[in-house]
Amino acid sequence: MKTLSLFSAEGRMMYWSLRRYMFNTVAMVAVLFLIFMGMFWGVKTIGGSGVTGESLDSMLVGYILWVSAMLALGNTGGEILTESQRGTLEQLYLSPLGAHRIFFFRALVNILFNFIIMTIMLYLSMAATGRWLSVNLLYLYGMVFLSTLSLVGISFMMGGLGLIHKKISSINGILSFGLIGLMLLPTYPLTPYAFLPFIAGAAAVRNSIVQGASFPIWWYLFIAGNSIFYVALGLAVFKRMETKAKRLNKMNQY
């Protein structure tokens, strides 16, 4: 019951904030779309006839996944920074449910919101490029949810660092762009890269949408296990940093 109240409080907060800052949300989607179109036409122009339809499809799906990953990755760190700047961070720490739960549910709400952004981006991009993919949205949402959870874990680690060091946007930038390269690495069947966060899930989504590939159940369980591991690790690091921030009285200093 309490968890449900917390989840709906975060849902409401997201809705109120979106309503107040609607322009910003629309602008974000527009910028992401323009970046994709720039990349798409750039690759098509430079690559010429060497660029196959499959690689363009792969790029489209990859970009959508990367946007989702980027939004999930910057979530908790960004939220802590914003709350700290506002002066509301300590109020969140006065919740008997714990600030880590608040930020976790906020991250979940954000992932769900990102589905809307992802869907808009996907259909806008398909319409603009003329490359219509057969997308099972339920599979896409499920897999993206499962794999971006691991990035929520990483985001918690960043949030922990944010509690102590406040400004961590440069690390966020490096991780976000690093992900582009990492997403191209082979993961199936079980390479060492598959143990990195998000990558195995992203590859599974890309291959199933673009090539129609299917995977055994153990692979999905592995992806789920990977996410659970990173969420647990992220929360552990976050709690440790939280204790350190309390010892140094850095909780609300910005």
Add this chain to the structure above:
Amino acid sequence: MPQNCIQVRNLIKTYADLTAVNRISFDVRSGEILGILGPNGSGKTTTLKSILGLIEFDEGSIEVNGLPIKKQRSEILKNVGAVLEGARNIYWHLTPMENLTYFAGIRGIPKKNISERAKYLLESLELSDVANKEIRQFSSGMKQKCALACAFIHNPSILLLDEPTLGLDVEITRTIMDWLVNVVEKEGKTILITSHNMDFVETICERILIIRKGEIISHETVKSLKEKFARKHFILDLKTEPHQAFLEAISSLGTVSAHGSSLRIELETVNYLIPLMKAVGETQTDMLDFRSVENDLEDIFLEVIKEKTE
């Protein structure tokens, strides 16, 4: 005998080579308003945040409602509310009602359970008319009242307030003061408050702690503190500014400070009243009014700080 609902024992908190709080011990009784006074950097906020578990203290113990903060913080927080950064503690892009709903939600209280409480808080703090307007449009006083309402939404028995009237005008300060006194008297709440506003503290607090450099230098009721530091202060209103001969004649009787044609005199002993009057006559000073005044809390605070510094 009222129960202690906050018990602080030998609290120590250091940051690198700075001792912010040094072996502080005190109790807050159920149903009282305890004030903490002290100069900037004296350790007031560190003490408050330690009680809330927002700062990890080095040594000592803190119990709230009989529960240790280090082990049962979550349980304690169910019954505690706080305003720490004044009006910055709430979301300015939301309305008061949205803030109340959100802060209840993150405490696990569903929206349907808070409507009566939210209505009562908004009404009692005169915010009903603006309940659905964005807070960023409000004055500092209204924002502060919203922060108070949010800290009270879960109906806590204990409220911790850090400088609740900082930067507010007299009228709003009075409203907040009355509201706090009311919740203590009618709802039996307990309040621990830090403030620089001496009138505010003097009016609403029964007992006060004075902290300096992380140590408690006074812990008494306002009444006993005033009695202890009772001084004979007199105000002498003259027709014109005092002339030199008069000032010289009374300089040995005590401390004299002149503000235009008004003199504030603190006599070393009341026996000096006769020489004072004699000096008025001998120097042919035209006196309009003469009255004795009590030391206010600000004088006492400065005196306690000065006494402990010497």
